[in-house]
Amino acid sequence: MEYLKAFVVGGLICVVGQILIDKTNLSPARILVIFVTSGVVLGALGIYEPLVQFAGAGASIPLPGFGNTLAKGVLDSVNQEGILGIFTGGVQAAAGGITAAVFFGYLIAIIFDPKTKR
Amino acid sequence: MDAIKQNKDREYQKYVSAKMPKTNILRNCTSAFLVGGLICVIGQIILNIGRNYYNLDQNSAATFTTIVMIFLGGILTGLGVYDDIGKIGGAGSIVPITGFSNSIVSPAMEFKREGFVLGIGAKMFTVAGPVLVYGIGSSVVVGFIYYFFVR
Numbered sequence: 725m726e727y728l729k730a731f732v733v734g735g736l737i738c739v740v741g742q743i744l745i746d747k748t749n750l751s752p753a754r755i756l757v758i759f760v761t762s763g764v765v766l767g768a769l770g771i772y773e774p775l776v777q778f779a780g781a782g783a784s785i786p787l788p789g790f791g792n793t794l795a796k797g798v799l800d801s802v803n804q805e806g807i808l809g810i811f812t813g814g815v816q817a818a819a820g821g822i823t824a825a826v827f828f829g830y831l832i833a834i835i836f837d838p839k840t841k842r
Numbered sequence: 843m844d845a846i847k848q849n850k851d852r853e854y855q856k857y858v859s860a861k862m863p864k865t866n867i868l869r870n871c872t873s874a875f876l877v878g879g880l881i882c883v884i885g886q887i888i889l890n891i892g893r894n895y896y897n898l899d900q901n902s903a904a905t906f907t908t909i910v911m912i913f914l915g916g917i918l919t920g921l922g923v924y925d926d927i928g929k930i931g932g933a934g935s936i937v938p939i940t941g942f943s944n945s946i947v948s949p950a951m952e953f954k955r956e957g958f959v960l961g962i963g964a965k966m967f968t969v970a971g972p973v974l975v976y977g978i979g980s981s982v983v984v985g986f987i988y989y990f991f992v993r
Contacts, residue, residue, distance in 0.1 A: 726890075727883050734882025734938070735875035741933030742874035746867045752936045753969045756945065759937060760977040768984040781885030784904050785911060785938045786878070787973070793904070794981035802989050810985030814978055820905035824912045825943055825970060833950030833962050836920030 730782030733775065737786040756787055763791020768799065793818050870932050877931025881938040885911055908939055915940030919947040945969035 741755050750758070766772040772792040775783040783789055797817025801809025815822065888910045892903035915938075918924040924944050928935040935941050946966045953965035967974075 731879035735879030738878025785885035814981035829946035839922030
């Protein structure tokens with residue numbers, strides 16, 4: 725059941741992206757920016773977290789989940805540390821993902837060469 | 843003469859608009875749904891491994907999953923497999939976090955010959971940079987609004 729929920733919700737979020745690409749000709753980079761930003765907004769409004777509770781990785785693996793993590797981190801930190809939390813909370817909560825992306829991304833780019841187009 | 847040509851043009855336009863996008867959108871959405879859904883199922887498996895075998899709490903398990911998925915997306919990009927997944931999956935391969943790491947590794951490999959600093963170091967962030975700018979930027983805006991107006 726858990727896996728079915730993750731599959732359906734994750735798939736549907738990707739369909740939204742596909743419709744945006746096909747209907748508006750937005751580039752993938754813009755789609756990613758739109759998705760992260762809407763994740764932050766939905767997270768701040770408390771709409772996205774229930775979806776994460778419901779669908780698990782189906783909601784946290786798509787990029788709005790990354791935005792939700794940033795928003796949740798900021799709100800938690802503001803509650804705990806006050807004004808400084810505005811600047812520390814987001815990246816603190818997303819630190820693992822950001823650092824992994826930078827570190828693995830660099831390492832893998834060094835090790836592998838681009839494949840010739842088939 | 844002109845009227846016939848115009849008529850033909852119009853018919854051709856009708857033919858194109860009737861033929862082209864609809865079938866494609868439906869097919870694209872189906873494969874985006876399947877590929878994106880499958881990637882999330884893999885994420886859920888990793889999430890459960892984190893929870894059950896490493897006894898991580900909810901937040902740590904989510905971070906663990908993100909890190910592993912970013913690694914997998916990066917490796918598959920390095921091996922050239924993720925491009926093939928992308929050809930089938932479209933947005934289904936772009937929207938999950940594996941697509942984020944694909945967007946880092948892909949240009950970084952491509953621009954390797956421009957050097958370690960301005961090649962790999964800079965081009966890694968062709969897409970990831972904007973994502974971080976707008977993600978972190980909007981989270982700070984959210985923080986300001988929350989601190990001054992909501993709390």
